[in-house]
Amino acid sequence: MISPADLWTRLAALPRPTLRELFSATRDGGEGTDEPGDADRVAMLSGRIELGSGTEGAEDESAILDAGGIFFDWSKTHLDRAVLAGFEELAEAMDFAGMRAKLFAGEVVNPTENRAADHATLRGVGDPAKVEEAEALLERMALLVEAIHQGALGDVDHLIHIGIGGSALGPALGVDALSRELSYCDVHVVSNIDGVALEAAFAACDPAKTLIAVASKTFTTIETMTNAASALKWLSDNGVADPYGRVVALTASPEKAVEWGMDETRILPFPESVGGRYSVWSSIGFPVAMAAGMEDFRAFLAGAKAMDEHFRDTDGSANLVLRAAFADLYYTRIRGCQTRAVFAYDERLGLFPDYLQQLEMESNGKRVTAEMQPVDGATAPVTWGGVGTDAQHAVFQLLHQGTHLIPVDFIASVAPGDALDPAHHRILLTNCFAQAAALMAGDKGEDPARHSPGDRPSATILADDFDAATLGALIAFHEHRVFAGAVLMGINPFDQFGVELGKQMAKAIEKGGGSFDASTTGLLERAGLG
Ligand code: F6P
Numbered sequence: 001m002i003s004p005a006d007l008w009t010r011l012a013a014l015p016r017p018t019l020r021e022l023f024s025a026t027r028d029g030g031e032g033t034d035e036p037g038d039a040d041r042v043a044m045l046s047g048r049i050e051l052g053s054g055t056e057g058a059e060d061e062s063a064i065l066d067a068g069g070i071f072f073d074w075s076k077t078h079l080d081r082a083v084l085a086g087f088e089e090l091a092e093a094m095d096f097a098g099m100r101a102k103l104f105a106g107e108v109v110n111p112t113e114n115r116a117a118d119h120a121t122l123r124g125v126g127d128p129a130k131v132e133e134a135e136a137l138l139e140r141m142a143l144l145v146e147a148i149h150q151g152a153l154g155d156v157d158h159l160i161h162i163g164i165g166g167s168a169l170g171p172a173l174g175v176d177a178l179s180r181e182l183s184y185c186d187v188h189v190v191s192n193i194d195g196v197a198l199e200a201a202f203a204a205c206d207p208a209k210t211l212i213a214v215a216s217k218t219f220t221t222i223e224t225m226t227n228a229a230s231a232l233k234w235l236s237d238n239g240v241a242d243p244y245g246r247v248v249a250l251t252a253s254p255e256k257a258v259e260w261g262m263d264e265t266r267i268l269p270f271p272e273s274v275g276g277r278y279s280v281w282s283s284i285g286f287p288v289a290m291a292a293g294m295e296d297f298r299a300f301l302a303g304a305k306a307m308d309e310h311f312r313d314t315d316g317s318a319n320l321v322l323r324a325a326f327a328d329l330y331y332t333r334i335r336g337c338q339t340r341a342v343f344a345y346d347e348r349l350g351l352f353p354d355y356l357q358q359l360e361m362e363s364n365g366k367r368v369t370a371e372m373q374p375v376d377g378a379t380a381p382v383t384w385g386g387v388g389t390d391a392q393h394a395v396f397q398l399l400h401q402g403t404h405l406i407p408v409d410f411i412a413s414v415a416p417g418d419a420l421d422p423a424h425h426r427i428l429l430t431n432c433f434a435q436a437a438a439l440m441a442g443d444k445g446e447d448p449a450r451h452s453p454g455d456r457p458s459a460t461i462l463a464d465d466f467d468a469a470t471l472g473a474l475i476a477f478h479e480h481r482v483f484a485g486a487v488l489m490g491i492n493p494f495d496q497f498g499v500e501l502g503k504q505m506a507k508a509i510e511k512g513g514g515s516f517d518a519s520t521t522g523l524l525e526r527a528g529l530g
Contacts, residue, residue, distance in 0.1 A: 004093045004490070005376055011086040012334050018455045019440045022080055036081075045075040047320045051306045051469045068464030070473055072320045076440050077327045077407070077457040078335075084317045087326040090488055096322070097315070099487045104312050106130050106273075110494035111370055117494050118273040119479065122281035123301045123472070125308040133271065137283065138301075141268050144248070145289045145297075148211070149184055153246070156185050158205035161287040162198075162227045163215030163250070164191040169358050170280025170475075171215065173351040174288035177471050178296055180348060180417075185211075187287045193223040198230055207238035212247045215284050217276045219249070219256035222506075228260075250283040275494055277358050278479060296468040303472030311480040321477055325484035327459065331407045333377040339404065342385035345412040345432040346466055352411070353385035356478055363482045363493035370492045379489055385409075389431045399439060400452045408458040410436055411474070415465035436460055 002010075023038050036044055050069045091097075103109050106116045106127035121130040122138070148156055161171055168191040175187045188201035212235070214228040228247075235243035249257035249267045252274065257267045270282030280288070281301060289297040311321045331337040340360075344352050364380035386395065388410070399406055412432045416425035435458075442454020461477075463470045486493035508514040509524065516524070524530040 001093060002089070004090060007086060007090045007093055008333065008377065011083065011090070011330070014082050014086065016078065017080065019076060019078065019457065020455065022078070042073070042075040044081075045077070045079060045323070046071065046073040047318070048072070049306060049310050049320065049473060051303050051473055068470075070464070070470060070477075071460075071462045072324070072477075073460040073462065074323055074327055076436055077459060078330065079323070079327055083330060084323075084326065087329070087488070088316050091316075091322065094488055094490060096484065096487050100312065100483075103483065104308075110275075110492055112492055112495045112497070115494065116273045117275055117278065117483075118271055119275065119278035119281055120304075120308045120476075122270075122274065123305040123308055123476070125305055125312065130271070130273075134282075137268070137270060141283050141286060141289065142294045144266070144268065145286070145294055148290065149293075153211065155209045156211045156290075157209040159185050159187045159211050159213060159287055159290050160198075160201045160205060160231060161187055161189045161213045161215060162191075162224055162231060163189070163213075163284070164221060164223045165358060165362075166276030166279050167215040167217060167221075167224065167250070167284055169277070169351070169355045171284060171287045173349075173355045174280060174285060174300065174471065175291045176351050177348040177466075178288060178300070178468050179291035182293075183291045184293060185290055187291045189287065190227055191223065193226055195230070198227050202234055207235055207240055210235070210246065211290075213250055213286055213290075214247060214257075215250040215286070217252045217270075217272075217274075217279060217284075219251045219253045219260065222503075225260075248286065250286050277362055280475070292468065299468035300472040303469030303474075304476035305472075306469070307473040307476035307480065311476075311484075321480040322484050324459065324477075324481050325488060327407070327457075328381075328481070328485050329488055331405070331457065332379075332381050335405055336378075337381055337405050337407055338378070339382040339384060339406050340409075341399065341406050342383065342409040342411065343388045343391050343432075343435075344385070345388035345410060345428050346417060347387060348417055348466060349411060349471075350387050352474075353383070355475070356385070357383045359478055360482055362496045362499070364486050364489070364491060365498065366486075366491045366493075369490040371490070375489060375491060377489070379491060380485075388412075388435070389428065392431065392435060396435065399456065400442075405456065408436070408439065408456075409461060410458060411461045411463075413463045413466035413470070417466055433460070 022041065048069050048071045099109065103117060104120060104126050106118055108114055109117050118126065118130055120126045122134045124131055168189050172189040175189065188204060190197050190201050212231045214224065216224045232243045235246055240246055244261050244263065247262065247266065249262045251257050251267065252270050252272045254267045254269045258264060268283035268286060270279060270284065274282050281304065285297060311319060317323050342353050342356055360380050360383045366379050367375055369375055399408060410432050412429055418424055439456035439458050440454060442452040445451035482493055521530060
């Protein structure tokens, strides 16, 4: 069998037709070329996921049945038959199917930490014993959420959710996206150790009506534990007699939460085998359920389940997730793209690029393979982005005329999220589609300053409507996209040792007495910390 290194060489040597050539050269139906005609090309590189397929076993199916679907269009990329075939061979050489089977069987896929990656079990997909455990934990969270909504802890108008990284980004996105119309309580997600963030939350909350969620997989993260201690103090300074009684702990280390002073009845555990940046489906999603309600939270899980099933059961390029990973690697490794941008043409997904940044960069920002060998090419590009149309008036200049080639993902919903004049949503969508078309087509312009070269790739993810199931499917799509990319590169996406060194140095500085380089010592002295 041909080696992965040779397959990469072959992929790099393939002809590189422009997008214009890929489309218009074949407009006559593809005569004299292997490539399909335009309409067939779009059909070949797009596909739809029905979110209703994730309903089996969901408690409230009615919430999901009208969830619609999501259309994934990768036709404005340079993927063609030859590139797809090359990547399909690579997937075989890297035993993609075997690794995917291991993921869903709950086997070890994170060798450096000797762990499985069980996030799909939280959505009801995978090893039946683990699914059963996840269902029991979800039920426990549902009981608490519903009891709080019914007044078991008195008035709860505010929730301050304290966590960082994976323990904050998912909850913040979920709350912001799903509780704009109706919210059971207002949620403030506080992650930064900078006390300015926590003070802002305090200023917006009545301590007598506030619940604190301490979210930490390890229950040792310094930012979270420091913020949690200050939140307890704020409660007691403001007359709350039993501050611990107003705290809920969300963690994979319940024993640590007990040591910290928590009563077991208000600890919502989740399995150790769920990674931090994959944990929004677990009790870490508590604030989403608190704000949007359990029905929406279950719909969120069901949407992800529909995506899990597509990813698990579809082979080759028909697998929409795998196809996206092919495009990602094509641009990173073959075309040398160092960044990838994502623009949500939906205000509710304003935090999605931030969420994706951690998911992609913390997972695949690696330099050795799972076998501890140096990687043989670039790994994760820098993920960045924003919301459309705002970003058009800020950063799109570079996308159209800058010297970098940046593949772009556009995300939008056919149905509007607002009830205003339909012009709002019409203009939003037409701009989204126009940007993708303009990036591809370019424009000769009257002079070089007005010339846009075009041939700039993009993909479009278009949901029928945006709701909890859509968000679940969208996040699961990206989780699996990251996994598929990691398998094709031969790296482990589930560890993150790179973040440790900085943490250790901060601890050493905090303790005092350590010796550092002259620059750092100078800075410490200037700040009065030397
Ligand atoms: O420092 C990185 C990290 O370990 C993330 O992977 C994780 O999501 C975050 O810190 C928070 O960790 P914890 O949930 O254990 O507080």
